[in-house]
Amino acid sequence: MMSALTIKNLHKSYSNGFTALKGIDLEVDEGDFFALLGPNGAGKSTAIGIITSLINKSGGSVSVFGHDLDKNPEAVKSCIGLVPQEFNFNQYEPVEEILVNQAGYQGVPRGEAFHRAEIYLKKTGLWDKRRVNARMLSGGMKRRMMIARALVHHPKLLILDEPTAGVDIENRHSMWAFLRKINESGTTIILTTHYLEEAESLCQKIAIIDQGKIIENATMSGLLHRLQRETFLFDLKDSISEAPQLEGYAVKWVDECTIEVEVSREQGVNLLFAALSLQGIEVLSMRNKQNRLEQLFVDLVQQNGEAE
Amino acid sequence: MSMSRYAIAYQTILTKEILRFSRIWIQTLIPPAITTTLYFLIFGQLIGSRIGQMDGLDYNQFIVPGLILMSVITNSYSNVVSSFFSCKYQRHIEELLISPVPNWIILAGYVSGGVARGVIVGIIVTLVAKFFADFTIHSYLLTVTVFILTSILFALCGFINAVYAKTFDDISIIPTFILTPLTYLGGIFYSIQLLPSFWQNLSLFNPVLYMINAFRYGVLGISDIDISTALMIIVSFIVALVLFSLYLLNRGIGIKQ
Numbered sequence: 381m382m383s384a385l386t387i388k389n390l391h392k393s394y395s396n397g398f399t400a401l402k403g404i405d406l407e408v409d410e411g412d413f414f415a416l417l418g419p420n421g422a423g424k425s426t427a428i429g430i431i432t433s434l435i436n437k438s439g440g441s442v443s444v445f446g447h448d449l450d451k452n453p454e455a456v457k458s459c460i461g462l463v464p465q466e467f468n469f470n471q472y473e474p475v476e477e478i479l480v481n482q483a484g485y486q487g488v489p490r491g492e493a494f495h496r497a498e499i500y501l502k503k504t505g506l507w508d509k510r511r512v513n514a515r516m517l518s519g520g521m522k523r524r525m526m527i528a529r530a531l532v533h534h535p536k537l538l539i540l541d542e543p544t545a546g547v548d549i550e551n552r553h554s555m556w557a558f559l560r561k562i563n564e565s566g567t568t569i570i571l572t573t574h575y576l577e578e579a580e581s582l583c584q585k586i587a588i589i590d591q592g593k594i595i596e597n598a599t600m601s602g603l604l605h606r607l608q609r610e611t612f613l614f615d616l617k618d619s620i621s622e623a624p625q626l627e628g629y630a631v632k633w634v635d636e637c638t639i640e641v642e643v644s645r646e647q648g649v650n651l652l653f654a655a656l657s658l659q660g661i662e663v664l665s666m667r668n669k670q671n672r673l674e675q676l677f678v679d680l681v682q683q684n685g686e687a688e
Numbered sequence: 689m690s691m692s693r694y695a696i697a698y699q700t701i702l703t704k705e706i707l708r709f710s711r712i713w714i715q716t717l718i719p720p721a722i723t724t725t726l727y728f729l730i731f732g733q734l735i736g737s738r739i740g741q742m743d744g745l746d747y748n749q750f751i752v753p754g755l756i757l758m759s760v761i762t763n764s765y766s767n768v769v770s771s772f773f774s775c776k777y778q779r780h781i782e783e784l785l786i787s788p789v790p791n792w793i794i795l796a797g798y799v800s801g802g803v804a805r806g807v808i809v810g811i812i813v814t815l816v817a818k819f820f821a822d823f824t825i826h827s828y829l830l831t832v833t834v835f836i837l838t839s840i841l842f843a844l845c846g847f848i849n850a851v852y853a854k855t856f857d858d859i860s861i862i863p864t865f866i867l868t869p870l871t872y873l874g875g876i877f878y879s880i881q882l883l884p885s886f887w888q889n890l891s892l893f894n895p896v897l898y899m900i901n902a903f904r905y906g907v908l909g910i911s912d913i914d915i916s917t918a919l920m921i922i923v924s925f926i927v928a929l930v931l932f933s934l935y936l937l938n939r940g941i942g943i944k945q
Contacts, residue, residue, distance in 0.1 A: 394945065432786045435945045454788035462786050468779035477707075484700025485787035487693025529783075 382410045382445065384537050384568040385431065390440035392426050392592075400426040402592040403440065408585070410445075410536075413563045414570045415583035415600070419681055423592045424572045425465060428541050432462045445536055458486065461535030463526045465542045471515035475506060475525055478514060479532050486533035493532070500528035503558065520551040527555070531562070538562065540571045544578060556582055576674040580604075586673075588680055595684045604672055611642050611669040612649070617662040626655045640669060697789045698797050705801025709767055716767070716805065717812060720759040724813045727755055728820035731877060743879050743910045748821040753904040754876030757838060759813045761871055761896070762863070764806035764839040768798050768846035769859045776850065781943055791937035795847065795930070802843025803836065810835060823908060830915070831906030837922045838899045842867075844929035851933070851942040870896045875904075880912045895925060 385408040392401040400423045408414045418424045429435030431442055433453060441448065447455035469478050476497050483493035501507045504524040509517060517525060523543055530538060540559070544552045552575075559582060563569050573579055579586065579600075586603055588596040596603065619636035629652060632640040643652055649666075656663060709716040728748070736747035743750060775781045784794055817823075825831055845862075853859045874896030880888050891897050898918035905911035911918075936942065 429945070434782055434785055436940055454790070457786060457788040460786065462782075464782065466779060468782045470775075470778060470780045473704075477704075481700055481704055482783055482787070484703075485697050485784055485789050487690075487696050487788070489696055490699075 383443075384408045384410045384412065384445060385570070386441075386443045387427070387431075388441045390427065390430065390442065391438045392423075392430060392435065393438045400592055401430075401438075401440075404589065404592070404594050406587055406594060406597070408537075408568060408570060410568055411563075411566060412568055412570075412585050413560075413583045414568070415579035415586040416570055416572045416589060417576070417579060417586060417677060418572075418589035422589045424589055425541060427589070428462070428464075428539055428570075428572065432460055432539065433457060458533070459536045461530035461533065461538045463523075463530045463538070463540045463543045465545065467522055467526070469514055469522075469526065469529070472513055474511050475514055475517070476501065476510035478525065479529050482529045483532045488533055496532050496534075497528075500531050501525075504528045505554075520547045523547055524551075524555065527558070531567075535567065537568045537570070540569060540573075542573055543571070544573065544575060552578070576677055577671045580671065580673040588677060590681050590684045593684075596680055600673075603676060606676065609642055609644050610672065610675070611640060612666050613669050614639050614641065614656075614666045615664045617664050620661070624656070624659050624661060626652070626659075629655070693788075694790065694793055697787070698793050698800075701784075701789075701794065701797025702800045702804070705767070705771060705798065706804050708771060708801075709805050716763070717809060720763060720809045721812050721816050724755050724759060724816045725820075727751070728817065732820050743881075745908060745910065746821070749823050749908065750879075750904075751877055752817045752821050752823055753907040754874075754900050756810055756813050756817060756907075757835070757900055757903045758871050758876055760806040760810045760835060760839050761842045761867070761899075763809040764802040765842040765846040765849075765863060765867060767805040768802040768843045769850045769853070769863075771801065772798055772847055772850035773853045773856075773859050776853075776943060777856075785943065791934055795933050795937060798847055799840055799843040802846060803839040806839035806843070807835070810839075825907055826909035827906045829906075831903065833919075834899060834903040834906055834922070837919075837926060838903070841899075841922060841926050841929065844926065844933055847933055848929065848936065851936045853942075870894055873897075874900045875912065876900060895921060898922060 385406065387404060387406040389403045389405060390401050391403055393399045404423070404427065416424055416427070426435060430437045431444070433449070433456070441450070443449065444456045444459045447459065449456045479497035479500065480490065480493040483496055484490065488496065497510070498507065501510055504527060506521060506525055506528065509521065514522065514525065527543060544555055547555065556578065559569060571579060571583060583600055586596070586598060586600050587594050613634065616637050616639065620633070620639070621636065623631045623633035623639055626641070628647065630642040634640050641652060643649060653663065731751060732748040736751070739747045741747065849859060849862050873891065874894050875891070880891045880897065883891065898913060898921045901911040901913045902915055902918035902922070905915050
């Protein structure tokens with residue numbers, strides 16, 4: 381399988397002395413749906429900025445589908461579509477024109493550019509808004525327009541920097557479905573997001589970046605498998621006044637119909653249900669207190685912070 | 689990227705630029721026509737009739753080339769400076785930076801946009817001038833050459849200003865404090881032969897003087913300075929500004945972190 385993105389020993393220091401990247405290595409295979417996660421200021425956007433030529437690197441190398449960014453930047457740029465974190469389009473231009481111009485910058489002839497703009501505006505549900513000035517769109521529509529714009533030249537690698545920030549839940553789910561289809565059609569996707577359930581739901585591989593270094597790089601399933609403990613919330617049929625005593629489990633009373641139980645991987649939930657039944661406690665439903673990836677993410681970042 | 693794809697990218701930038709100033713034609717194309725009309729009414733008709741002749745021509749005729757070129761200078765400059773700065777300010781410069789468009793195409797596209805506005809405004813002002821003054825073009829080739837070269841030169845100046853600008857104030861400082869004085873002191877309204885020798889010599893350091901005189905020669909057949917010297921100076925400035933603009937773009941100064 382070909383490598384879609386190879387980053388080696390990437391460094392970035394700004395003129396004010398701040399070092400945003402301290403030598404990161406990363407490999408993304410063709411066809412991956414890859415999550416690049418990290419707390420605010422970890423270096424995600426800097427890394428993306430360097431890959432997309434928006435930021436000059438201080439050291440290291442980047443290659444995209446075998447094209448070296450230093451030796452052949454135009455070939456690299458032809459392979460990449462970017463959906464940035466901030467709105468970066470001319471607010472006073474009509475939606476269709478923004479897409480057609482982007483295609484033109486990529487060397488797509490004007491007639492073909494209009495055809496592609498139609499396809500992607502229809503796919504993102506913005507065809508009716510094609511003559512509207514971009515500033516008149518809602519926040520969610522602007523995000524969808526930026527996705528359409530990033531796809532208009534058929535990039536092999538799509539980079540999404542927090543694409544669903546500020547998007548309502550319904551639109552977010554429809555965007556997830558759209559992105560899955562794009563990935564299934566063969567486009568490699570790199571996603572950064574603060575919604576960890578989004579990364580868990582969409583991505584097969586994950587890297588976590590913190591303080592300018594990659595602190596984790598694994599498959600999603602492999603990483604989640606390392607989760608040692610999970611905290612569940614149980615909704616009970618009958619009310620209780622205090623937390624039940626369950627041997628081997630840390631139980632917390634939340635309210636008269638809810639308890640919180642921490643379960644280790646070895647214990648599993650079957651034994652817990654048995655213990656609850658023995659005490660005559662009937663469970664109506666259960667759910668994770670925290671997203672599983674979120675729990676791991678917080679642990680890993682905390683551990684890295686302590687190590688630093 | 690092949691040359692045909694470069695051509696598409698260039699055409700895209702140019703089309704975008706032309707559409708931009710055409711959409712706001714009330715702000716971009718009408719004011720020069722009004723300003724020129726006022727200049728002709730006040731300086732040409734009212735004051736000009738008292739001045740009489742200059743370099744053997746009616747004052748009304750004498751100021752025509754200068755007024756046309758002043759509009760070209762101002763509009764070529766302001767088109768590029770405002771467009772490229774707003775591109776930076778709204779961050780849609782990133783659309784170009786992430787695309788496989790070489791820097792020389794970006795520069796050519798923006799400068800051509802400035803030239804396009806300069807040409808359109810120049811034509812409008814020439815038509816206005818025709819109402820007030822009777823003149824025939826002495827040399828079409830020289831007139832068009834100086835017209836285009838001047839437009840390119842000031843579009844390049846606007847581009848460099850926009851690259852360095854961080855605020856909207858920064859894009860008005862140079863036009864107000866440098867461009868306007870140089871243009872007015874470049875001999876639009878007078879022949880430098882009228883000045884005392886010290887001021888005549890000082891005027892020779894003003895590059896706008898060479899453009900206005902070369903253009904005046906093209907239109908009316910009179911000039912205070914040698915035309916080949918003027919053309920050489922204009923071309924030298926253009927070459928220097930192109931190289932400097934490309935240096936700024938290649939280093940990412942003002943546009944990349």
